[in-house]
Amino acid sequence: MSLESERRIQLKCDHCGATYTYSSESISSLGYVQCQNCAYRINLEGAQPAGTMAMQERYQMPSSAAETGWSEYYIPWKNRPRPIKYEALKLLLHGFAYSLIGLGMYFVLMIALVAFLFIAGIFGVFLFFGLVALAVGGINIFLSSAIWSIRCSSTIGSVAAHGLFLFGVLLVTGIANFSFVFIGALAGPSYYWPIQILGIALFSFVDGVACRTVGLMFEVSKEEEKQDSGLRHAKCPMCGSTYAYAVSSISQDGTVVCQNCNKVFPFAAHSKPSLDAPVEGLEIA
Incomplete structure (x- = not known):
């Protein structure tokens, strides 16, 4: 089994109900992933995995999270989705x-x-x-x-x-x-x-x-200490789907995991940054 397949987890978005597979590299420094359907931030603290038990057991936290615990990934109140x-x-x-x-x-x-x-x-x-x-x-x-x-x-x-x-x-x-x-x-x-x-x-x-x-x-926030570096779009050469990826989701070898077909592909060097612009959803190129 490849390392990439061992470091993924399926999460269901509380906002739109869509379920996607996320790699551990796609977890932001503040401890959330961004829904690839509606761009809603899914806080990993308290999130319910939607995959099978085997997939949940295979999932590994990033080394920084393993060292400090999920409680250190605090999402400021103003950045949280609130039903x-x-x-x-x-x-x-x-x-x-x-x-x-x-x-x-x-x-x-x-x-x-x-x-x-x-x-x-x-x-x-x-x-x-x-x-x-x-x-x-x-x-x-x-x-x-x-x-x-x-x-x-x-x-x-x-x-x-x-x-x-x-x-x-x-x-x-x-x-x-x-x-x-x-x-x-x-x-x-x-x-x-x-x-x-x-x-x-x-x-x-x-x-x-x-x-x-x-x-x-009197809230204490770590938001000022670590900020996301923005989003960039990349097209998967396997299925042709275009998604917005956080820069932090790019692995050291320059690859990302497609959120549609779960295939690993080299991240396009000419991808366009979208920074804090909202992702309108799945774009099929």
Whole structure:
């Protein structure tokens, strides 16, 4: 079996549904491949191989990925494909999860406040608010990573600033949420619970938007460290199909794997660069 056939994997594009075979050399420095049908970026972190188990087992990660792990191939938020239909549910989950965790942390923080006041007096109040900022920032960093795979800065200063800013935003939404509780209390028993449930759903969504927005303000990105060198078109001499290839997909011997017939052919030296221009799809020359 040739080396080229051992280093390929089939992936299905979440955007257009097309399935293509990709070589390990076609993986960009940021850890994604570009769909050869719609030019959509397929993030390899969490991508589902569409090939057989044998093909999945034959696939080998590039040496750089094997050394650092796929987690190092972080795709910045602004460069990710985001299916809108899942956004609302995940925002609702983010806000609701934060509220539940925050409710549990409230009792812990109250105990800490009493302890700080007993030990350090008025100075303990400042220590307490510092602890609150770290707790709020830490919880949102965890949820942003778990729900959205957003990587936030984890230095103490960043976590504290993260927490203080988010605390201020959620304080405003909390006051607005209190109005729902007050309206529900005045509406009478028959409307109390419907209003409360509506308030929980609405403000969980609002809190989710606030939490994700603040998380993105403290996002850590490697995008500036490594940029793709662009795309170039090449025509396969075996099947006659023309595709756009990332420069990084060209092997050291100057060959690429055709994304239509999977044959290895020398990359055309006179191919035209397309850089960041979108690929309209398969072009048959």
